[in-house]
Amino acid sequence: MTVATAVAPTRSVAKEKPKTFSYSSDDIKRMLPHRWPMLMIDRAYDVVPGVSGRGIKSVSVNEPFFAGHYPDHSIMPGVMIVEAMAQLVAVVYVAELLEAPAPAEDTPADPSASVGYLGSISSMKFSRLVVPGDQLTLEAKLGQKLGGLRSVSVRASVGTELAAAGSLIVTTERKG
Numbered sequence: 001m002t003v004a005t006a007v008a009p010t011r012s013v014a015k016e017k018p019k020t021f022s023y024s025s026d027d028i029k030r031m032l033p034h035r036w037p038m039l040m041i042d043r044a045y046d047v048v049p050g051v052s053g054r055g056i057k058s059v060s061v062n063e064p065f066f067a068g069h070y071p072d073h074s075i076m077p078g079v080m081i082v083e084a085m086a087q088l089v090a091v092v093y094v095a096e097l098l099e100a101p102a103p104a105e106d107t108p109a110d111p112s113a114s115v116g117y118l119g120s121i122s123s124m125k126f127s128r129l130v131v132p133g134d135q136l137t138l139e140a141k142l143g144q145k146l147g148g149l150r151s152v153s154v155r156a157s158v159g160t161e162l163a164a165a166g167s168l169i170v171t172t173e174r175k176g
Contacts, residue, residue, distance in 0.1 A: 021047045021095055031094040032087060033112040037064045040084035041091070041138065050096030052141045055088040057156075061132035076130035081164050082121060085154040088138045089170055090115045093150075116171030119149055124166030134158045148172050 022045040023031065032039065040057055047053035059076055066074045094111045130136060136156050143151035150172050155165040 018048045018051065019099075020045075021049065021099060023047065023091060023095070028087075028091060031098070031111055031115075032090055033115055034087060038083070039087070040080065041087050044088060044091045044095075047092055047095050049099045050092065050142065052139070053088055053092040053095070055084075055091065055138040055140075057084045057136040057138060059130055059132055059134045059136060063132075066132065074132050076134075078124075078126050078164065081126070081130060081136065081156050082118075082124065082154075082166075082168075084136060085138050085140060085156055085164070086118045086168060086170065089140045089142070089152050089154065089168065092140055092142060093170075093172070113174065116148075116174050119169040119171050122167040122169070124164060126164045128158060128161050128163040130156075130158060130163050136163065145172065 023043065025042050028041060028044060029035070029039065034040070041055045042058050044053055044055040061074065063076070063080075065077055065080060069075065069077050093116075094114060097111055097114055136158060139155040139157075141153045143153060146169075148171055149169050152168045152170060154168055156163045
């Protein structure tokens with residue numbers, strides 16, 4: 001005697017891939033209050049608004065900090081690498097405001113006005129010198145909100161080599 005076994009049909013629960021956005025240097029200038037020589041990112045891509053993103057910082061010998069930061073051995077200051085990562089965080093944050101299906105009533109006319117400040121840097125480790133000619137690939141993943149603060153995980157690499165990684169706390173609004 002043969003016993004048939006009933007197998008429930010399996011349903012494939014496909015997770016919908018979030019929509020990503022890319023932003024040019026001109027877009028970034030509209031999103032951030034920073035200007036030369038402090039505008040540190042050239043492009044942002046794979047941005048999931050309010051969640052994560054990647055960016056590019058092309059390091060040129062013409063950067064003003066190279067004139068005084070080890071002039072005979074040009075290396076990008078770690079604080080500038082952190083600033084580039086923090087600016088990518090701001091792009092991810094502002095993208096949430098810009099790409100929302102229906103803008104909130106309190107959304108500022110100038111999106112750069114919503115960019116807050118860097119509150120803290122934690123566990124930042126630098127593992128590779130960054131020199132003229134390098135292209136930094138930046139990554140940011142926004143974490144939990146803590147009132148007016150937000151935790152963020154950041155990384156910067158050159159090719160396959162990690163240059164810096166750590167955590168930031170950013171303010172989600174500007175007061176002053």
